[in-house]
Amino acid sequence: MPGSLPRRRRFAGTPTARTIGISLGALVLVAAGLIAGTASAGEQGEQAALPAGDPARGLVYNGLQRRKAGPCGPDLLEVKGTDPVMCTHGPDAAPAGLSVKTSVPALAAAAAPAAQALAVCEGDGTSGRRVEVLYVHGSTSRYQQYLETFRSLAEGVDTIFNESAKETGGERHVRYVTETVNGACRPVVRDVQIPDSALNANDWAPLLNAVKAAGYTRTDRKYLQFVDANVYCGIGGFAGDTRKSDANRSNSGPEYARADNGCWVAGVAAHELGHTLGAVNNNAPNASGHAHCTDEWDVMCYKDGDEVVVRTVCTNRSHDDRLDCNHDDYYHTNPPAGSYLANNFNVADNLFLIKGGSTQPDTNLARSATASASYTSPWESVTAINDGIDPPSSNDTVNPRWGTWPNSGQQWAELTWSSSVSLRRAQVYLFDDNQGIDVPSSWKLQYWTGSAYADIPGSYPVTANAYITVTFTAVTTARLRVVLQSTGTSSVGLLEVKAYAS
Template sequence: MPGSVSAVRRLAGRRTGRIAVAAVAAIGLVGINAFAGTALAGDRAGRRADLTAVPANDAARGLVYDGLQRRPAGPCGSTLLEVKGTSPVMCTHGPDAPPAGLSVATSVPALAAAAAPAAAQSLAVCEGDGTSGRRVEVLYIHGSTSRYAQYLETFRTLAEGVDTIFNESAKETGGERHVRYVTETVNGACRPVVRDVQIADSALHANDWAPLLNAVKAAGYNRTDRKYLQFVDADVYCGIGGLAGDTRKSDANRSNSGPEYARADNGCWTAGVAAHELGHTLGAVNNNAPNASGYGHCTDEWDVMCYKDGDNVVVRTVCTNRSHDDRLDCNHDDYYSTNPPAGSYLSQYYNVADNLFLIKGTGGNPQPDPNLARSATASASYTSAWESVAAINDGIDPPSSNDTVNPRWGTWPNSGQQWAELTWPAAVSLRRAQVYLFDDNQGIDLPSSWKLQYWTGSAYADVPGASGYPVTANAYITVTFTALTTTRLRVLLQSNGTNSVGLLEVKAFAS
């Protein structure tokens, strides 16, 4: 919940005492290049003059802008749109029109039984237990009428097609990348899990994404370590996806965290559309990229993420092989390369190939994250209903102690001694930690004191040889200590009087 809302709740409490194509073509890698931009052209040209203007709807083509707004001074800036009525603030490039051969009004048919994959069908690469860590989770979202049984194999196959697009594109620069899905074993093979999510018909068919997003979040699909690929049984959009617009070349880039959502409605249930919308949630295409359209896409065809999305946008055919319409980043210089040349744009700015929701093989593979906190599970003595303890190890570096944009952990209205801790599935060796304290001066304030403790196997003890525990705002506090091995690291905080305490981030290191 944004800081302004949580602050209002805390202040209130303090004042009152409490607060139709063929099945094979449909399932295949239908490209995104044919997304037509003509309906948006005049409106987007107008937006250059009026920075708060939003395009008019073209519902027949899935270009529905109801529920979207532009706030140049807000976190989405002047080129991205903001989804109204969601918390925290969600940015998007806006809706996309259907590729050639698809229609918002005509549902894609289910994969025919005769064309269904054999039992050996499987993701090329799976990782771990299928649920831990950052994952892309596939959701089938419907109302009172469900076609889950009919389309389950279709959705699995589409998700696997998205993985093919990402990996075949990685191979072009000598690398390997796979989508890290939530997975399960089906007939002895590793397949993407497809969740069956029922919501109210009114939210499903709303000409506004927020009611559906809020219903899905209320159903529990709101984890910070998840990107959600939504196959929605409605005919409102072709596709739409969240886009952070963060250009930082850092694991703290907002594209490396969730929850984030990519949506494809039933007229556009294809791997190409799904890869396009998921690509947005992973950070494509930032507006400072060499061939950026300025509206979240690229202009050098053929490319999954490229198309003419405005009157003033000029599209060039740079990769002349039309088959590259099923691949990412023509010439791999805008948003996706496993081996960007030194001094190139992608060597200096955010590269989707480095996204932490992808399984990284060879080629441009970053060094393992030394921050061991990322692999731990967070818990706490108490968490305010609008805050999240998962925020303490989400990998997002706060801009200040009064961070009103990113998730936080806070304990208002509780005071006294509070704690938050990291738990690992197996013992880790530690000798250094960094802590970023939360302080909004509205009920969540800096603690009077704090310290680190570790689990000895039978009890908690203070970390030995700690370098000190200064109480500092607006910066990471680094504490070194004698090397130890443990499965739990706890931050113990003592509140200042009746105020509450909180944390924005905790990092843990072996050296």
């Protein structure tokens, strides 16, 4: 263990960090945890000595080992007791302003931005390689208290990755597992309960094994864990694979990044997730030799050993909240031909990131609304209009339907959200059974202004056996109503209603 601790520094801070009033710090690691003693000739393949550590600052080495001939090689640590063996760069000490033993306060609901959301999402929110956010706790859960905090921190991590990508003329976003919350695309936060003994163990393996036992073992997942414990500040898996290939181990899972409750800040989460995505390989131009870099200012850089010399290359202190000073070690969206990142693994190419001009997913917001109607036939169901089932035809005899027989005249069905959503497109599938329920003579959409219903201007064709799509100037509302006018004494009905923000 070195005789003195590396200096600590302060992040410029993401909006999320400023909101919760915490000074982010680029992670400060102690060299002792990353440069264990050299094994003698007779210790080839055996465990080399590790420092005693400093649990008060999250430097816990119990359950870790270094073996020259082991699967992690001489430069990384193995987490003992996991199958398969997991490699890691080692535990991280708490940055200045944070304490491993003092939980970060929850983000106050009143302080949350009004339109908080991920800037870019992709696809259906679940398929493919994705980062999945987990809240891991024991018998005591603070899930509801901290849910907004975890969402916001994950979004802060995304900001760090994308703002850093912009510096090289590109765009990158974390491909999270996502859901629609009040009309916005946000990271899913899983509520994961494990035994208290595994949560509080001074060893990462029991928690890892408990989380795996809970089912979080997908090979297309990186798991970003916010752990409600006071053992570590942060620790993450790291492959140390330099191959410039989609087969690089950093492109696969399951892999785990952990931040305990004293270090629930975006900078810590970005650092640990960065390791699981492949930062920083030890052959990089400015590598410290212990999975970090030495050219400040940078999320992944710091003096991690007495023998390491740190240089201030990027003088703007705000880059302490960005990836890869000068973009020559681990993150560049378009590296120059012949450069290190053109020939070695580049985190900006990681398959868990969204590259370039992806857009918000085409999320059907109707699925999160409550359906009601002017009248519903006793054998029909108004909940059919937003059950997500696409009808085979207007005379659907298999799936649930909403109909108003024997009532005629003007009828309506309505979607109500718990809070306002922004809408600019809807799709309606009309019900026609040729036995008293016919397509309407006319129909329209209305939205609730807060005091009355107002018509939404648009074109409303009457078409059977297909979705009718209406695009309109965006409205913000908590209620969307489909108003149908029957033909003569016929009744009307709907099979499905979809609503979109774009």
